[in-house]
Amino acid sequence: MENVAEQLKRGISRQSSTGSVRRGTLSRQFTRQSSLDPRRNNMRFSFGRQSSLDPIRRSPESSSSCQPQMMSVPENLDSTMQLLFMASKGDVDGVEELLDEGVDVNSIDLDGRTALHIASCEGHYDVVRVLLSRRANIDARDRWGSTAAVDAKYYGNVEVFNLLKTRGAKPPKTRKTPMTVGNPKEVPEYELNPLELQVRKADGISKGTYQVAKWNGTRVSVKISDKDSYSDPERVNAFNHELTVLAKARHPNIVQFVGAVTQNLPMMIVVEHNPKGDLSEYLQKKGRLSPSKALRFALDIARGMNYLHECKPDPVIHCDLRPKNILLDRGGQLKISGFGLIKLSKVSEDNVKVVNHEAHIDKSNCYIAPELYKNIIFDKSVDVHSFGVILYEITEGVSIFHPKSPEEVAESICMEGRRPTIKTKSKGYPPELKELIEECWHPDTSVRPIFSDIIIRLDNIVANCSKQGWWKDTFKFPW
Secondary structure (H helix, E strand, C coil), X not given: CCCHHHXXXXXXXXXXXXCEEEECCEEECCCCCCCCCCCCCCCCCCCCCCCCCCCCCCCHHHHHHCCHHHCCCCCCCCHXXXXXXXXXXXXXXXXXXXXXXXXXXXXXXCCCCCHHHHHHHHCCHHHHHHHHHCCCCCCCCCCCCCCHHHHHHHCCCHHHHHHHHHCCCCCCCCXXXXXXXXXXXXXXXXXXXXXXXXXXXXHCCCCCCEEEEEECCEEEEEEECCHHHHHCHHHHHHHHHHHHHHHHCCCCCECCEEEEECCCCCCEEEXXXXXXXXXXHHHHHHCCCCHHHHHHHHHHHXXXXXXXXCCCCCCCCCCCCCHHHEEECCCCCEEECCCCCCCEEECCCCCEEECCHHHHCCCCCCCCCHHHHHCCCECCHHHHHHHHHHHHHHHHCCCCCCCCCHHHHHHHHHCCCCCCCCCCCCCCCCHHHHHHHHHHCCCCCCCXXXXXXXXXXXXXXXXXXXXXXXXXXXXXXXX
16 A cells, blocks of 8 residues: 555645645644634544543444545645544654654644554554654643553553653543543533643632633633532532533623533633623722713613523522622623522522521621521522612712721621612712612512512613703613
């Protein structure tokens, strides 16, 4: 059979201006390719033997039966896949020629696998030796965390495994997470490859809080679990609960869920990144908002919360609605975050209680509802109370009972039943807004409106004010 490398050489012309080579319509780019770069035609290609940790196991019969069909070189392979293909066939000359042409020895496919992974799986000793001489990363991991040494050992390629071990390969220890599934087919669809998440070392790794990272070139916010939490069933359950709630939430005013890492350590939750920070930071800079912006923000919050409260089959009660958990996207739209952090136990169809109240409820939170503060049975109206306090803050320009400490404010509202006087002049804000605030934080939960009604009332306030020309052209919505 004609050497596969000779087949590849046909029709190849050098492109001196770009340093690339072409074979027919195929272009070869000599850069390390991202495992999921949508700009490249880097299709997933079967090499016979897959990663030792690949959840989709294939029978030896099916692998061997397809071998004869895979000897011809597919026409649409890019430079990375050509290298991996040569490695899978044990073509030493072909591999060396591609490396001489400038192909990165550590190029990866969609599954994060290098030529060293492939050659180790197939037991091609000479190819492995060549790749190592070209400084192949001996400890590179694929998307499932497997290395070349692990793959070689798994497939019984003793000679290759000993070579890798002699060169310093360190097979990673098996690290199971508390959420590791028994059947690989049960790996959730949202599972992300941890190798595609990059957290800058300069930023540090703040466990248990969201921080900026990059995922396939896109900025995201990542929450990394503390390693100490894996042995704590309660904290594992809390992580799983937050993940479950986030994964099913879809709304323009709810922070967007990207994915999670649950089959590798550390476990992570990934959501969209909102570069403008949170509402708390915004209010500190801006102070009292204009009536138009205050109403626009109020509608954003109310719409997001109404979605959570109307989720089927089980509504989502936030229990910690405050400005720090309300984010601003690039367009200035508000998005609710921080929900799903508090585990609730159902008492009746509409009423619930907090599981482990002392651990989850912050009594220095001045936005907290009295029912939550006192640890009594409550319903969705606790979020309405918090909304009322936030609405007061964005219209008055100061926090409630300023300048008292948050602890004093929470005790005054929840234990003493006090509410501040709304000082905003009626010519700046319509009286209907004042009435809405007072109803939202009313001590009697039956008086508090539901968010669907709050949206209607806010829409009516906007329509009336616009009709009367109070704000002229200063009040503009994108719809």
